[in-house]
Amino acid sequence: MGCLLVTPHQVGSFCYNGFGGMEVNAPHRMAVVDCGTNTFTLHVAEFDSKRWKSVFRQLRFVRLGHDSFRTGRLSPDRMRRGLDVLASFRETAINFGVTHIRAIGCSAFRDASNGLEFVERAREIGWSIEVIDGQKEAHWIQEGVAATVPSEILGGQTALTLDIGGGSVEAVLWDHETVHGRFSLDLGVARLTDWIKPSDPLKNKDLDSLARIADHAMVPLLGRTKHYAPQLIVGTSGAFNTLANLESAEANWQPRHVADVLPYATLRSRCQALMATSKADLASIPNLHPDRIPYMSMACALIEHILGRLPSVGMVLRSRHTVAEGLLTETAAGWKGLEPKVGWEMLTDL
Known part of the structure; x- marks a missing residue:
């Protein structure tokens, strides 16, 4: 499974509300996209004072890894499906006012010989995917579940x-x-x-x-x-x-x-x-x-x-709760406002 972590964009005490306007002292928002072997899930959460609260969640069936563990490759049609869902989730994230991203790829990306090809194609539509190992994945899952x-x-x-x-x-x-x-x-x-x-x-x-x-x-x-x-x-x-x-x-x-x-x-x-x-x-x-x-x-x-x-x-x-919620929980615990964090990139409306 894999994830995308998104943080809010703020200027001074204002933050974009995602609909062309601005809100004063609005809570921080994060959106997580869990790019799994079978499903991709978008989870938008409000984040304030080392806590997070779920705002919106959507699951889409992609089956990115279908047949890949037999052939060793992600199929073209499943890759297209995954990229389409990421594009859709990107628009939703923008509408919710999120502007920084972190994407994480797990099992299907680790094992497929063309997993990096998907990473490169995702980069073309604004996603920077970090492929993590199973130990890191298990760590984040546990962060979410234990809570x-x-x-x-x-x-x-x-x-x-x-x-x-x-x-x-x-x-x-x-x-x-x-x-x-x-x-x-x-x-x-x-x-x-x-x-x-x-x-x-x-x-x-x-x-x-x-x-x-x-x-x-x-x-x-x-x-x-x-x-x-x-x-x-x-x-x-x-x-x-x-x-x-x-x-x-x-x-x-x-x-x-x-x-x-x-x-x-x-x-x-x-x-x-x-x-x-x-x-x-x-x-x-x-x-x-x-x-x-x-x-x-x-x-x-x-x-x-x-x-x-x-x-x-x-x-x-x-x-x-699973890996996405674990990312939210860990980020909330160490949150220090808009301090830059390794692996996070600006989300721009391409």
Whole structure:
């Protein structure tokens, strides 16, 4: 996944409001664009006194990494789609009055042989993308997720954050005092789909292939859990959001800054059912977005496999904070007005 961080433009005590006028003493605004392997997300937030508040959020399905983990290249049509969405998000950012940008590219950019070609083409329309490694990605994800877990739920437990993306899975083992390990695993659902080329619905041979790949990738993580066994999993990103929506139609209306509970037994039963369901039957399930269908069975199979490898886990939460919100949280903590920051560039209306 990847991100674009945007800060407000101010002149003295005035700031542009994005509609040709100016506001006096308006709050600072930032806009984050998370350029993931599967989806791009725009998140505009107001920022003031080391805090941020969500203003606007939009998700667009791009599938930038579709087939890239098999071919080793981003396809021309997916690149065009990604650039079109970035252009659209750019206009929205300008309308919200943001004028500085920071773009971050993650798994799909790291792995594709022509990832830098996308970076160069994005530069032509005003985006400067920094490709980061999995450790930095996991760090920012954890910054966002940790802020959503109530202390009364976490208590003295060890937690495992799981961000299941298209290209990679970021896993962070932590408790209320420290982080015990950050891991970037080559287990994203687009990657697994490209590698396994599964049947529809998944067959036992597909699940066996997933188990072999996952067990190999998880060796460092499982080794660490022998010393810090997690009792709690905090899941984030598309698959966990979809599972929350299937659990309750009101899930999208819950406060975004507080993680909510996914009943453990129900979650496992639902994953076991969905991983055995064909795409045609998935399409008939209420509250399951059509663009989630291509990877949903694989995501559920992966979640079920991970839970099966972690018998110490007895509770699962869903957080709607991820790498974008982690960037906002970290930036808010160190905010010193309009002091220039490394990696930020002026957003101009080209």
